[in-house]
Amino acid sequence: MALIAEINSPETLSENQKGALIRLLGDETPAVYQAVRKKILSYGPEVIAWLRPLTLSNEPALRRRSQEIIRHFLQLKADNRFLAFCLTEGTDLSLEQGIWLLAQTEYPEINVAAYQAMFDSYAGELLERVDLRADADQILGAFNDYFFDGLGFKGNEENYFDPENNYLNRVMDRRTGNPINLCLVYMMLARRLRLPVTGIGLPGHFICRFQSATEEYFVDVFNRGKIWTKSDCIQYMLYRNITVQEEFLAPVTPRRMLMRVCGNLHQIYQHVQKPDLTTRLHRYLIALAK
Numbered sequence: 001m002a003l004i005a006e007i008n009s010p011e012t013l014s015e016n017q018k019g020a021l022i023r024l025l026g027d028e029t030p031a032v033y034q035a036v037r038k039k040i041l042s043y044g045p046e047v048i049a050w051l052r053p054l055t056l057s058n059e060p061a062l063r064r065r066s067q068e069i070i071r072h073f074l075q076l077k078a079d080n081r082f083l084a085f086c087l088t089e090g091t092d093l094s095l096e097q098g099i100w101l102l103a104q105t106e107y108p109e110i111n112v113a114a115y116q117a118m119f120d121s122y123a124g125e126l127l128e129r130v131d132l133r134a135d136a137d138q139i140l141g142a143f144n145d146y147f148f149d150g151l152g153f154k155g156n157e158e159n160y161f162d163p164e165n166n167y168l169n170r171v172m173d174r175r176t177g178n179p180i181n182l183c184l185v186y187m188m189l190a191r192r193l194r195l196p197v198t199g200i201g202l203p204g205h206f207i208c209r210f211q212s213a214t215e216e217y218f219v220d221v222f223n224r225g226k227i228w229t230k231s232d233c234i235q236y237m238l239y240r241n242i243t244v245q246e247e248f249l250a251p252v253t254p255r256r257m258l259m260r261v262c263g264n265l266h267q268i269y270q271h272v273q274k275p276d277l278t279t280r281l282h283r284y285l286i287a288l289a290k
Contacts, residue, residue, distance in 0.1 A: 074108035086287035123192035198251035
């Protein structure tokens with residue numbers, strides 16, 4: 001431990017001192033690792049530059065620990081970026097930007113541009129299948145065939161409360177998620193085709209609405225795009241002893257939708273007793289509620 005204490009500030013960190021920290025980082029003794037980890041973290045994100053080569057090391061412990069420390073700093077940066085977004089953006093914030101910023105708080109190294117290009121590619125394929133001049137039921141039929149049968153999206157009924165159901169990158173990777181995040185994928189794709197699709201936040205469930213000048217359809221994306229009428233939505237609420245309110249059938253603002261996703265994660269992390277993650281999501285909810 002004396003060697004660790006002798007290493008000075010980042011400004012005076014020599015190559016020899018870096019080498020000493022790297023050697024100690026691979027030490028299998030837990031107490032040594034915790035001490036050297038604390039020392040490295042104290043230098044701030046500048047350490048990423050000289051830790052990154054270690055992520056390709058042949059030593060499993062060194063590779064794993066350098067990745068963990070780098071991820072810590074990247075997550076911290078993503079956390080600050082998302083909080084700033086929540087505090088500075090208004091009600092009609094960019095939902096797509098916000099949902100990717102949220103995803104990066106848990107998966108800081110994802111390539112957002114690649115996912116966005118994937119959406120653009122899907123939209124291009126859809127344009128070849130959907131006649132945008134057709135009636136709403138024909139448009140929705142073709143859209144749903146592609147979304148559920150072509151792309152393979154489905155509701156995660158087996159593990160509904162898996163936190164990954166609330167991070168868009170994982171929903172895209174696994175082609176499954178909870179109602180609100182499947183609706184997010186559905187909406188983001190529909191908006192690229194300029195289709196009039198919005199999110200509807202029923203109590204305990206989330207669906208989409210397709211509304212043109214003359215037609216209105218509610219789409220249960222979690223249940224393979226089952227079409228609901230307004231009467232079906234009302235029956236859903238009555239069956240669950242929910243007082244019917246017109247606001248439940250109104251489009252959810254981007255800010256409220258992002259808040260609902262964060263609320264889901266907060267409840268999940270609280271239930272599985274992960275206090276650090278619960279606290280982080282609580283901060284997001286406070287920022288979004290401003």
